[in-house]
Each structure stands twice: as structure tokens, then as C-alpha cells.
Amino acid sequence: MLDARLARRLELAPGLPTLPAAAMRLVELGNQPDVGTADLAEVIGKDPALSVRILKVANSPFYARRREVTNVRQALVTMGMNAAVTLALSFTLIPTLQQASEQGGYDRQRYWRRSLLAAAAAREIGRRQCLMREEDLMLAGLVQDLGILVLDVALKDEYRQIAAAAQCHDSLAAAERAALGCDHADVAAWLMGRWGLPGHLVEAVAGSHQVALDVASPTTDGPTLLRGAVALSGAIADVWLADDTRRAADRAAQQVARALGWSAEEVQALLEAVGAAEPELARLFEIRLDDPESTAGVLEQAREALILQNLRMVHEVVEVREQAQAYEQQVRELEERTRRDPLTGLYNRDQLFRRLQDEFTGAAMGGWPLTLVVLDLDHFKQVNDEYGHLAGDQVLRRVSAVLHDAVRGEDVVARYGGEEFVLLLPGVHWQDAQRVVRRVLERVRGTDLGLKEAPQLRVTASAGLAVQEGGRPFVDTDSLVAAADQALYTAKNQGRNRLVVDPVLREHA
Numbered sequence: 001m002l003d004a005r006l007a008r009r010l011e012l013a014p015g016l017p018t019l020p021a022a023a024m025r026l027v028e029l030g031n032q033p034d035v036g037t038a039d040l041a042e043v044i045g046k047d048p049a050l051s052v053r054i055l056k057v058a059n060s061p062f063y064a065r066r067r068e069v070t071n072v073r074q075a076l077v078t079m080g081m082n083a084a085v086t087l088a089l090s091f092t093l094i095p096t097l098q099q100a101s102e103q104g105g106y107d108r109q110r111y112w113r114r115s116l117l118a119a120a121a122a123r124e125i126g127r128r129q130c131l132m133r134e135e136d137l138m139l140a141g142l143v144q145d146l147g148i149l150v151l152d153v154a155l156k157d158e159y160r161q162i163a164a165a166a167q168c169h170d171s172l173a174a175a176e177r178a179a180l181g182c183d184h185a186d187v188a189a190w191l192m193g194r195w196g197l198p199g200h201l202v203e204a205v206a207g208s209h210q211v212a213l214d215v216a217s218p219t220t221d222g223p224t225l226l227r228g229a230v231a232l233s234g235a236i237a238d239v240w241l242a243d244d245t246r247r248a249a250d251r252a253a254q255q256v257a258r259a260l261g262w263s264a265e266e267v268q269a270l271l272e273a274v275g276a277a278e279p280e281l282a283r284l285f286e287i288r289l290d291d292p293e294s295t296a297g298v299l300e301q302a303r304e305a306l307i308l309q310n311l312r313m314v315h316e317v318v319e320v321r322e323q324a325q326a327y328e329q330q331v332r333e334l335e336e337r338t339r340r341d342p343l344t345g346l347y348n349r350d351q352l353f354r355r356l357q358d359e360f361t362g363a364a365m366g367g368w369p370l371t372l373v374v375l376d377l378d379h380f381k382q383v384n385d386e387y388g389h390l391a392g393d394q395v396l397r398r399v400s401a402v403l404h405d406a407v408r409g410e411d412v413v414a415r416y417g418g419e420e421f422v423l424l425l426p427g428v429h430w431q432d433a434q435r436v437v438r439r440v441l442e443r444v445r446g447t448d449l450g451l452k453e454a455p456q457l458r459v460t461a462s463a464g465l466a467v468q469e470g471g472r473p474f475v476d477t478d479s480l481v482a483a484a485d486q487a488l489y490t491a492k493n494q495g496r497n498r499l500v501v502d503p504v505l506r507e508h509a
């Protein structure tokens with residue numbers, strides 16, 4: 001917003017650009033809801049220079065149809081009303097701005113190059129994002145800096161002093177805000193508002209220094225997209241005007257990536273298209289540039305900067321992926337830890353019952369046997385009583401390692417509780433399972449428990465075995481566990497240090 005005193009000063013300034021009569025009529029026409037092609041053709045037809053230009057554009061590759069357009073009415077139909085009004089407005093405004101740029105002390109070449117490049121950039125972004133109203137984009141891009149001309153003409157030396165210290169477009173706007181409380185985008189919007197130009201154009205120019213984030217989101221409305229494209233167009237134009245091209249290209253690419261999600265390659269293609277469109281637009285608007293073809297060097301430097309940025313982005317993507325993998329690994333490890341018994345590292349009781357249920361269902365569906373063994377250390381209380389609880393823990397760890405190493409990877413070894421363990425052996429018939437368990441008991445018996453206070457100490461274990469197999473299917477996991485428990489009870493009663501199998505199996509044998 002403009003402060004009232006500044007607005008008053010600008011209003012009274014002698015060289016303030018005024019809206020040409022033809023443009024005024026076009027604005028009025030644009031505001032009428034039921035305006036037709038004939039009305040517009042009449043306004044344009046009164047200005048021969050404007051008519052010629054409109055015909056030229058209608059026949060340019062931008063709009064070209066199969067048949068040549070020979071009169072203004074056909075041209076308006078070809079382009080559509082809105083496009084034609086906006087283009088005609090652009091044509092009628094240019095001489096006013098040119099006059100202002102000749103009068104003032106601001107670098108004329110710099111002004112027009114930025115305006116043309118921004119117009120080309122806004123139009124290209126619109127094309128690539130499939131935004132309608134390319135002419136609006138072009139016009140808003142073209143006039144976004146007109147506030148510079150206004151301030152230059154109205155405040156003269158005072159403005160030139162403000163502008164002199166600025167190194168780039170951003171610092172110019174910052175210096176304006178510091179000295180005047182607003183920047184040239186506000187001034188341009190103020191004047192365009194006074195001229196009665198369409199509100200969406202005024203807003204787009206007012207917001208031309210605020211690059212919005214995520215402009216390309218599917219919920220964004222037309223005026224926001226227009227504003228976003230115009231704001232980006234300035235940063236793109238600055239690639240050609242900045243002292244440090246690489247930095248400007250880097251910055252523009254980052255802004256475009258953030259707002260539209262484009263890759264560095266897409267930004268490079270955009271820069272190439274803008275570079276090619278600049279002389280075309282200069283011809284269209286009849287703006288003389290000292291060296292319009294001097295874009296090759298700039299594009300080359302921009303390309304190098306964007307290749308580097310691309311590499312950086314690839315690197316960042318790899319880093320992010322690695323971080324995600326490390327995080328997933330941590331989550332997996334945490335999950336695994338919650339499944340394990342902290343003392344022995346074997347599966348805990350919860351996990352045992354989960355696995356048992358899965359294996360039980362799998363065995364029933366697949367028709368293969370499932371052997372369950374409950375194994376309990378003998379007289380373990382004595383170990384604790386004689387050597388202490390820590391020694392008891394050590395024994396439990398050593399025995400657990402033996403159990404873990406004695407079975408196959410697909411078998412399950414769990415700590416059932418205290419000094420009791422469970423082995424689950426899917427797909428193993430009970431005769432084979434017997435051999436496995438006997439071997440396990442043998443190993444437990446021979447295991448050096450590593451107790452300093454009792455190097456010779458050894459422990460024995462008792463085991464009970466039950467199988468879910470064709471002959472006698474258990475109705476559920478509890479009854480399978482109960483059968484194995486019962487066999488273990490028998491083993492203890494028969495004197496320990498032995499395996500007892502579920503008696504039903506022996507009957508079937």
C-alpha cells in the first residue's frame with residue numbers, strides 16, 4: 001500500500017504517465033459485460049497502427065490458423081475477446097512507458113530488458129503450466145516494473161539516489177521500502193488501479209515481489225497462479241541482468257522448484273525458451289534493444305549452474321533416501337527388540353504365541369506336522385540358591401545360546417518363562433523331532449556354563465513333546481501346549497534329564 005503523502009506527490013508530479021485515450025476506451029470496453037467483437041473491432045479500427053499490430057500478432061506463429069487473417073474482426077475471433085483486449089492494451093501502453101523511460105534517468109536498456117524477459121517468462125510459465133490467459137501473463141510481466149518509471153519521473157534525483165546503492169532488483173525494492181515505505185510494485189499497482197486496469201492484473205503486479213510457495217497445487221485459483229507466475233518471472237529475468245549469472249540461475253531454479261515443483265532440467269528449458277522469446281517480443285512491441293541477441297553466454301553460464309544444482313538435488317535425494325532407510329532399520333530393530341526376551345535374546349512369550357498361532361494355522365492348511373517341545377532346566381532353583389541370581393542368569397543365557405544354535409533357522413526358540421523354554425519345529429515328524437530334542441538335551445548337559453565360582457558345574461534339562469499331526473489333531477494351540485506340558489510333567493516325575501513324548505503318539509507309533 002502507498003502512503004497518502006507519497007500518493008499525493010506522485011499525483012502532482014508533472015511527468016506521471018497517463019493512460020492513452022485508446023487504452024482508456026479498451027478498459028471501458030473490457031468492463032462492459034455484453035461487449036461484442038464488432039464494438040472492439042471499431043475501437044481498434046480507429047487506430048491504424050494498433051490495427052496493423054493486432055493483425056501481425058493474429059498471423060504470427062502464436063495464433064496462426066490455416067487461413068491468413070486479413071481484417072481486425074477476423075483477428076479478434078481468432079484470438080478471442082479477452083486476449084485481444086489485453087494485447088491491444090499492451091500495445092497502447094507501451095508508447096507511454098517508452099516515453100517515460102526516455103525522460104527519466106533510470107537505465108532504459110535495463111528496464112526494457114527486464115520487462116521483456118519477464119513478459120516472456122510469465123508467458124512461458126503459463127504455457128507450461130497450461131494456465132489460460134497467456135496475454136494477461138504477458139502484460140502483467142511486461143508492466144510489473146512500471147513503478148520504477150513512475151518513481152523515477154516523479155521523484156527524480158531523490159529516487160536516483162535511492163536506486164544508486166542497489167546492486168540487484170531485490171536490493172532496489174528493499175531500498176525503496178526503507179526510504180519510501182513501499183516499493184515500485186506497490187506504486188505500479190496504485191497507478192494501474194487509478195487507470196482502471198483489471199483487478200487481477202493489478203493484484204499480480206502488486207504481488208510481483210512475493211514468490212509464493214506451492215503455486216501449482218491443484219486447489220490454487222486462477223488469480224493466485226497468475227500472481228505466482230508473475231512473481232517468478234522477475235527472478236527469471238534477473239538471470240540475464242544479475243552480475244552473478246550462476247547465482248541468479250540457482251536462485252531462480254530454487255524458486256521455480258519450490259513454487260511449481262520443476263526440476264533443474266525443466267528450468268533450463270524455460271530459460272532457453274525465454275531467451276529465444278525476448279527478441280520476438282521486442283519486435284512485437286517495437287522496443288529497441290542494444291544487443292538483443294546477447295543471451296548465449298548467459299544461457300551457457302546458467303546451464304552450468306543448473307547442472308550443479310541438479311547434481312546437488314540428486315545428492316540430496318540420495319541422502320534423504322539413506323536417512324529414510326536408516327530410520328526404517330531403527331524401527332525394524334525396535335520392533336525386533338519388543339519381540340525378544342531381554343535376558344536371553346530369544347523370542348518372548350508374546351511372540352511365541354503369535355508365531356505358534358501362525359504355524360498352527362499353516363500346518364492345518366498345509367497338512368504338515370508341527371512339533372512343540374517344552375523344555376525346563378532341572379533343579380535350577382539350586383543354582384540360584386548356591387551361586388546367586390546373577391550366576392543363574394548366566395546359566396540361562398548359555399543354555400539359550402545352545403538352544404538357538406541347535407535348531408534350524410525356520411524353527412522358533414522362545415523363553416516361555418523362568419527357566420522354561422519352548423521349541424517350535426514346523427514340518428518335523430515326531431520321530432525326527434525326538435532325535436533333535438535328544439541332541440539338544442545332550443548339548444545342554446555338556447555345556448560349559450562359564451561360572452567362575454563353579455567351573456565344573458553343568459545343568460540338565462527335561463522336555464515334553466507333542467505334535468499336531470494327521471492322527472490326532474489338537475483343536476487349538478492351548479491344547480497342543482497342554483499336551484507338551486503334561487509330557488514334561490511326566491519327564492520330571494520320572495526322574496528328570498530326559499524327553500517324554502505325548503503318550504498318544506506312542507500309541508499311534
Ligand SMILES: Nc1nc2c(ncn2[C@@H]2O[C@H](COP(=O)(O)OP(=O)(O)OP(=O)(O)O)[C@@H](O)[C@H]2O)c(=O)[nH]1
Nearest residue numbers: 376377378379380381382384389390392393418419
Ligand atoms: N537367575 C534367574 N533365575 C530365574 C529366572 N526366572 C526364574 N528363575 C528361577 O528358576 C527357578 C525355578 O525353580 P523351580 O520352579 O522350583 O524348578 P527347578 O528348581 O528348576 O526344579 P525342577 O524344574 O523341578 O527341576 C526359581 O528359583 C526361579 O527363581 C531368571 O530370569 N533368572
